[in-house]
Amino acid sequence: MSNTIGPDTKTWVEVPTNSDFTIHNLPFGIFSQSGKSKRAGIAIGNKVVDLAALYDAGLIDKNAYKKEHFECEVLNPFMKLGKQATSKLRIRIAELLESTNSELRSLPNISDILIDQSAVTMHLPVSVGDYTDFYSSEDHARNVGTMFRDPNNALLPNWKHIPVGYHGRSSSIVISGTPIHRPKGQQKPKDADQPVFGPCKLLDFELEMAFVTFDGKPMGQSISTAEAEDYIFGMVIFNDWSARDIQTWEYVPLGPFLAKNFASSISPWIVTMDALSEYKVAGAKQEPKVFPYLDYDGDKNIDINLEVAIEPEGSAETVVSRSNYRYMYWNYAQQLAHHTINGCPIKAGDMMASGTISGPEPSSYGSMLELSWRGTKPIKMNDGSERKFIQDNDTVIMRAFAEKNGIRIGFGEVRSKLLPAL
Amino acid sequence: MSNTIGPDTKTWVEVPTNSDFTIHNLPFGIFSQSGKSKRAGIAIGNKVVDLAALYDAGLIDKNAYKKEHFECEVLNPFMKLGKQATSKLRIRIAELLESTNSELRSLPNISDILIDQSAVTMHLPVSVGDYTDFYSSEDHARNVGTMFRDPNNALLPNWKHIPVGYHGRSSSIVISGTPIHRPKGQQKPKDADQPVFGPCKLLDFELEMAFVTFDGKPMGQSISTAEAEDYIFGMVIFNDWSARDIQTWEYVPLGPFLAKNFASSISPWIVTMDALSEYKVAGAKQEPKVFPYLDYDGDKNIDINLEVAIEPEGSAETVVSRSNYRYMYWNYAQQLAHHTINGCPIKAGDMMASGTISGPEPSSYGSMLELSWRGTKPIKMNDGSERKFIQDNDTVIMRAFAEKNGIRIGFGEVRSKLLPAL
Numbered sequence A, B: 001m002s003n004t005i006g007p008d009t010k011t012w013v014e015v016p017t018n019s020d021f022t023i024h025n026l027p028f029g030i031f032s033q034s035g036k037s038k039r040a041g042i043a044i045g046n047k048v049v050d051l052a053a054l055y056d057a058g059l060i061d062k063n064a065y066k067k068e069h070f071e072c073e074v075l076n077p078f079m080k081l082g083k084q085a086t087s088k089l090r091i092r093i094a095e096l097l098e099s100t101n102s103e104l105r106s107l108p109n110i111s112d113i114l115i116d117q118s119a120v121t122m123h124l125p126v127s128v129g130d131y132t133d134f135y136s137s138e139d140h141a142r143n144v145g146t147m148f149r150d151p152n153n154a155l156l157p158n159w160k161h162i163p164v165g166y167h168g169r170s171s172s173i174v175i176s177g178t179p180i181h182r183p184k185g186q187q188k189p190k191d192a193d194q195p196v197f198g199p200c201k202l203l204d205f206e207l208e209m210a211f212v213t214f215d216g217k218p219m220g221q222s223i224s225t226a227e228a229e230d231y232i233f234g235m236v237i238f239n240d241w242s243a244r245d246i247q248t249w250e251y252v253p254l255g256p257f258l259a260k261n262f263a264s265s266i267s268p269w270i271v272t273m274d275a276l277s278e279y280k281v282a283g284a285k286q287e288p289k290v291f292p293y294l295d296y297d298g299d300k301n302i303d304i305n306l307e308v309a310i311e312p313e314g315s316a317e318t319v320v321s322r323s324n325y326r327y328m329y330w331n332y333a334q335q336l337a338h339h340t341i342n343g344c345p346i347k348a349g350d351m352m353a354s355g356t357i358s359g360p361e362p363s364s365y366g367s368m369l370e371l372s373w374r375g376t377k378p379i380k381m382n383d384g385s386e387r388k389f390i391q392d393n394d395t396v397i398m399r400a401f402a403e404k405n406g407i408r409i410g411f412g413e414v415r416s417k418l419l420p421a422l
Helices: A051-056 A083-097 A138-148 A244-250 A273-279 A332-340 B051-056 B083-097 B138-148 B244-250 B273-279 B332-340
Strands: A028-032 A039-044 A047-050 A114-116 A121-123 A131-134 A165-167 A173-175 A184-187 A196-199 A207-213 A232-239 A264-266 A305-311 A318-324 A351-353 A395-404 A407-419 B028-032 B039-044 B047-050 B114-116 B121-123 B131-134 B165-167 B173-175 B184-187 B196-199 B207-213 B232-239 B264-266 B305-311 B318-324 B351-353 B395-404 B407-419
Touching: A028 A047, A039 A051, A039 A083, A047 A051, A051 A083, A083 A273, A165 A332, A165 B165, A184 A244, A207 A305, A207 A332, A232 A273, A232 A351, A232 A395, A232 A407, A264 A407, A273 A395, A273 A407, A332 A351, B028 B047, B039 B051, B039 B083, B047 B051, B051 B083, B083 B273, B165 B332, B184 B244, B207 B305, B207 B332, B232 B273, B232 B351, B232 B395, B232 B407, B264 B407, B273 B395, B273 B407, B332 B351
Parallel strands: A131 A351, A173 A264, B131 B351, B173 B264
Antiparallel strands: A028 A039, A028 A121, A039 A047, A047 A114, A131 A165, A184 A196, A207 A232, A207 A351, A232 A264, A305 A318, A305 A395, A395 A407, B028 B039, B028 B121, B039 B047, B047 B114, B131 B165, B184 B196, B207 B232, B207 B351, B232 B264, B305 B318, B305 B395, B395 B407
């Protein structure tokens, strides 16, 4: 069975030009509408396919799936079915939406199954068991190393041997649209003897992509780079909010903690690895040669266009960065192989973020820290104001899409407003 | 209502001398016996009270609790009821077990409710949402700083201002009795140019205690040191397995990752904060003065005796460390207040470990790294062998108990065998 939806496939659903949610995408999410419980949905054009309603209509195989896979708070129970079952379900939905198919189209209650996206509220698609953040963009690591350490030795000695990563906080991962409060914490002003306490002054975003896993192997066993894709459901856009001044004071020797765990924001739709498979590209040549467990065959980078915009209160947005997921030095397969090489078990719903994705050009840097070069080069906004970091009441918007041969697969956006400290 | 069980309380259940599970303890766990689903239990002497069976027998208030709080895979749904409800349930069990009470004792099917511990299997008591590890023992931090950095500046500048902590991995937290495989990973031998890959050579335990939280406040809000206990259910013994050679190579700049996330082992019974309330003692004087959000009133350290033993394959165990939870510089209330000062939300079932608990004497150090002083002072075992770190097929056992005025409250043990690398 093929898990891809052929390039010539058309749908009977109206899909606006430049929609992220073409028939070739069909991402999964969790939505609700007034008076009804949460359920799983698939996006197409400006609509959501209510999978629970589709199940009730008898258009999903009741031998392979249960109602509670779709009438559910989160996608985890569905994802526990594994790659084959989730891929097969998506292909079945593509079949139902295909131009010549009338099974769904002809149903009298179709308006209960195909719902306007504008009428629903999106929720966190998964309960995140464990969240890991990598540090896998070479340009980002070089920029940070240049600013804070030594421009001539910007990369630390382990960086080209290890896809460096650390554990983050699952409980503060929130869905697009959730406002974030500026965090309070300790900071040590430059040249001060003692730390001070108060609202973070250097609040930043980090432009990242995150992949969501299936259940892995039993504890103690590893997942190879060749197997990695069998254990990854799909991806979301990930804004790893960062409090730079809190981070600088706290992070030695055990890594970032309160500087990161106050909030991370994700886009609502999980775009499947199946959908992204057509957009693979080669990654950077890795020199020195990596250990065999990190070696891989084929293309494991993905050409996904990324952008970040800042929308000041009451003004139009300004795009401040355009980057691409293809810039990753360490790819998702290497990240997952590294994460499990010691036998660390993964579960359905775990989330692994890329780390800030910066490209080689200053306009493609993935954080204000880099874009404003530590505050020394303020960014001009369309409304005439300037930004070194994020100000109270700014809204940060990240968007992502892949496009090739006129076929577009998008992630929608993650949009979050920064509120003042409580 | 008092949440403590008076010192003169006696029980009709036979409790062996030196039992950890006296009428004053009554810790919660999850157990199973052949042919039955998992359920919540309370330990008393060598018995387990089956709370689901007790519920069916009509001895638990059906207006306040539901069957699914006790017939359950994990304690999280019960803990979601919060402090008052869990405290009240424990006091009710104490009432039923009290010498003069015959409600339970006189039931014809009492053998279905009061079960031999030897007949049950214990399971992870909670689904751990997020796991955090602190670094709060001054002696431990000084020892590590002395060994790896500068004996004259052993503590980093932030250490006495911040209860330093980092996020760990929830998915690899396992119950006592679960064998652990020696992890593989990258290490960089001293003076080598390049890293090597293979089984960890310097495998270590870390003697820790961990507290388990209730649901906290909404995201964005903080929990004060005065409120902390309202959000903590109880504690377990925590063995934070550590691969020292993997850690040294990977941990700069983002902290420990694969060196820790292959396994952490916990004791099966959650001893409640209510039970521990009689064992509070004063902590160290904190100088410099801490920020107001870290200040606290009353005693927040706890006098819990700790010990670690190593049992070589086929030999009797040797106790290698005797420490105490009272040695913490940063107490649990300060840890929780710090963790939430930036608005980071906590959930029922989150686990926060103390960090290695070393005391001032070499015999009270909480890791082999310190006990063998980085391998320079091998530890003599009773069978004549020596240990610098943990060897394949060694079993590591940690025990903990509080005792005052002849009343003992214990944690049982966490016992884990180290198997060779896969």
